[in-house]
Amino acid sequence: MGENPGFMTVSLAGLAATAVLAFATWLASLARRDASLIDRVWSLCILAAAGTYFFLLPPQASARALCMLLIAAAWAVRLSAFISWRNWGHGEDRRYRQIRERNQPNFGLKSLYLVFGLQAVLAWIVSAPFLAGMSAGAAMNALDAIGIALAVFGIAFESIGDAQMARFKANVANKGQVMDRGLWRYTRHPNYFGEACVWWGLWLMAMAGAGWGGAWAAVSPVLMTVLLLKVSGVSLLEKDIGERRPAYRDYIARTNAFLPGLSRGEPR
Incomplete structure (x- = not known):
């Protein structure tokens, strides 16, 4: 070789x-x-x-x-x-x-x-996390398990959110309405939240293998989170949606944009 x-x-x-x-x-x-x-x-x-x-x-x-x-x-x-x-x-x-x-x-x-x-x-x-993690020599450890769990959770969360939205749009009775059910009741963008979880989980795996030598790979989840929140994700999609769909303004007022949480005004 x-x-x-x-x-x-x-x-x-x-x-x-x-x-x-x-x-x-x-x-x-x-x-x-x-x-x-x-x-x-x-x-x-x-x-x-x-x-x-x-x-x-x-x-x-x-x-x-x-x-x-x-x-x-x-x-x-x-x-x-x-x-x-x-x-x-x-x-x-x-x-x-x-x-x-x-x-x-x-x-x-x-x-x-x-x-x-x-x-x-x-x-x-x-x-970047793949480059850092795959080049590391340390044996798998507890931080890997946390990273795997977070990444798998993220894939599942965004998959469920996408499936719920697809079913909602497929029902003609929902035309013109705002999707605020399922995961969309707790966050306006469950697909973006799940996506961020995937990349932070993969970064944890890179850290598990490379230690602080893999910290540089945080550029990946940081970039993805910024893109999802400020560039091609939430900000872009919601830039004029309130004007096009007035009902969405109420949804914005009561529902978190990214991190899941109870609707504002909802009983705790």
């Missing part, structure tokens, strides 16, 4: 994996005039990076590396399948249509770096 590749080489290989998948999706988006295709494969870009680390890094902590890869696969495949199903037949998402309109002419070429290149880099940064 040859010499194991260095840490930086493996890291750049992960970036290459996300870039190749993003580039292929860009080509498909040109044919379909749909830049929102990146939403369907973004989680798979992260899985591609995690898989690259798993196969290139020396198997110093194979049990942890395998657990992290399985969590990545469960999260990525579920999210990609759900978004593909949800968006099937609806054309380009409204957010991407607005980006397209703002960046004419030649949006197709510009989208390579404005959308797909950016998402590839973000996916690579978010994959």
